[in-house]
Amino acid sequence: MDSTSAPTSNKPYRASIVWRNVAVMSILHAFALYGITIFHRLRFYSIVFACLYHFVSGLGVTAGVHRLWSHRCYRATRPLRVFLMLANSIAMQNSIYVWVRDHRVHHKYTETSADPHDAKRGFFFSHIGWLLVRKHPDVIQYGKQIDLSDIENDPVVMFQHRHYTAISLFMSFVLPTVLPVVLWNENAWTAYFCVGVVRYLYTLHSTWLVNSAAHMWGMRPYDKTIQPRENYFVSWFSLGEGFHNYHHVFPFDYRTSEFGSGIFNLTTGFIETCVRLGLASHCRRPTDETIKRRIERTGNISLAN
Known part of the structure; x- marks a missing residue:
């Protein structure tokens, strides 16, 4: 899905700040900082629940x-x-429909004016800044050309898209606040700020590191001509998404890495467990020979490059 036939925009563009988004993110981060100060008040079961909820x-x-x-x-x-x-919906990072559209255009036009979180615009922009400004016109133009027919034909996806706000607010904030209160008498205030807000921001930043850090620091053993990198730090926080040079070369591989499942790629282990349970099938991956040939043709194992 990656493409080197990237747009080179001649359109005049000046980033326009979306102050509503700035306000929401500022408040959420302030709430999270407060939540960290009272995290010690959480009951043991609430801490376990917060970790499991983040994992899910x-x-x-x-x-x-x-x-x-x-x-x-x-x-x-x-x-x-x-x-x-x-x-x-717990992760609350836009509806599946919107996320897929933005991600597919990111892969097709990586680090160009059409990339929603173009890492060439700096760490802050690719990490969170892209959510605080209006999209570059090229992102909108080329995003409209992305084929989403498969997504539009999935009733599960479109149900969430139609009811995204209600579903995501309930799953991300109401449920993790209510369940600890009902099941083990947690304080509602503490549950909201710690299990709700702190856990939510932790998940957000874990995902955002893939857009920022994994495009800036690490090795490029599969294709030295592209920016995405192999970053174990990011893989740890993102459940296996930090093997980013590999992923941009072989985006169809269900493992996002040739290393399989393990502590740095828990998602692969989850998918393989679902296969054994009959819940998933037709896992795609390149052959070992294909991977080897690509390394020989375009790879670079230098940490600096």
């Missing part, structure tokens, strides 16, 4: 909207798709 929401991004819906790396039964849709 992460799978909604990695195994769900990224590997399943954006790249069609494998097939999933409807029960698994519903689970991943709800998990993705």
Whole structure:
């Protein structure tokens, strides 16, 4: 899906700040900082629940909207798709439909004016800044040309898209606040700020590191001509999405890495477990020979490059 036939825009463009988004993100980060100061008040069960809730929401991004819906790396039964849709709603990173559109245009026009989070515009922009300004006209123009017919024909995806705000607010903030209160008598205030807000911001930044750090620091063993890098730090936080040079070379691989499952790629282990349970099938991957030939042709193992 990557393309070197990238647009070179001659359109005059000056980033226009979306102050509503700035306000929302500022408030969320202020709430998260406050939540960190009272995190010690959480009951043990709430801490465990927050970690598990983060893991589930992460799978909604990695195994769900990224590997399943954006790249069609494998097939999933409807029960698994519903689970991943709800998990993705916990992550609350826009609807699956919008996320897929932006991600497909990112792959096709990586680090050009049509890339929604172009890393060439700096760490801050590719990490969070792109959400605080209006999109470059090229992002909108080329985004409209992306084929989304497969997504539009998925009733699970379109149901979430139609009811995204209600579903995501309930899954991301209401449920993680109410459940600890009801099940083990957690303080509602503490549950909201810690299990709700802190956990949500942690998941957001873990995902954003793929757009920023994994495009700036690390090795390029598969294609030295592109910016995405292999970054174990990012892989740890993003459940296996930091092997980014490999992923941009072989975006259809359900593993996003040739190393398989493990502590740095828990998402692959999840998908393979779903295959064993009959919930997933048709996992795509390149042959070992194909990977080897690509390394020999375009790779570079230098840490500096």
